[in-house]
Amino acid sequence: MNLTIKDIAKMAGVSPGTVSKIINDYGGISSKTRKKVLDIIMETGYQPTFSAKSLATKKSNLIGLIYAGKVNVDFAHPFFNEVVTTFKKTIGHLGYDILMFSNEQFHQGNENYWARCQHFQVDGCLLIAGEEIEDAIYELVSKDIPCIGIDMEIKGPRSSFVMTDNMNLSRKVVQHLYLNSVRKIGFIGGKRDSAIAILREKGFLQAMNQFGLKVNQDWIQYGDFHEESGYAAMKRILEQKNYPQAIFAASDMMALGALRAIKEHGLKVPQDIGLIGCDDIDTCRHSDPQLTTVKQDKERLGKLAAYMLNDLINGQSQLKPVFVDSELIVRESCGSNVI
8 A cells, every 4th residue: 555645644643734844854843743753654664755745845846848939949959958958967956857848739729838837836947949939938937937948038027038148149250250351241040030030130230230341131041040941041142143251140050051052052161152150069060161150158058047047946036137148169161360
């Protein structure tokens, strides 16, 4: 027979809450009652369950992990994979386990993250940006549950977010090209309804204006952050009468697609067209030529998300969003004499 905390409480003539407090070594219980309950536990061989231990603390030490989009970035995404791995290690050291929420029910019209958070009694949630954020995510954030978003701006009574400073990221690219006498610059952006894509394009346009560089609308094309879309966008740019001296692609995957299109067109990188990506995924070091890119601090993003969520769980009412700096990594696809 598998005993429950209610069984132990009934045997001892006390409430389940009292048993839970004794299991968790809380004060405020008489020595007589404590001894009686502990004797019964010893005699019966009762093993407290996770839920029994959490009764007194009101904490489950569980974090819900949610990939927030209708179209998800999933585990294989090279950028988010590293961020989540760091988050997992850090939040584990802080005493939490992670519960991965599937969003497959969403496609059946049944998704309700708030109800599932209540069911599993999670202490807080980490929300990973995706494409076309579900309404159920915004409903969750509006509730009184700690939430931290990564690469997605969320606003709620107990929520905040961390992301790379995407506008400054783009400015660094334009500045690098400007200092290397590049004046004709094209841009391959992500999906136009993506918050990250909008910020990177806005940063690019502001930097072009700051350095007095003309923006050629024919050299601005859009993809969806994936390789094939970068290939198609670059093909459209190469169909123009003139092409730019360099291209900034808003993701490494799109930059790799652009690299393939440039080669197919009979041109060389960087001799004919320079190329810069964004994210610094592992493939950048193995492409031919090696891809110059902007490195996002994935470790810092993951750690910040963990510590900020822990603070919200432990009573911090408001946390300002944190924007993390990036680093330009210069490789063969767009060389530099800039130190």
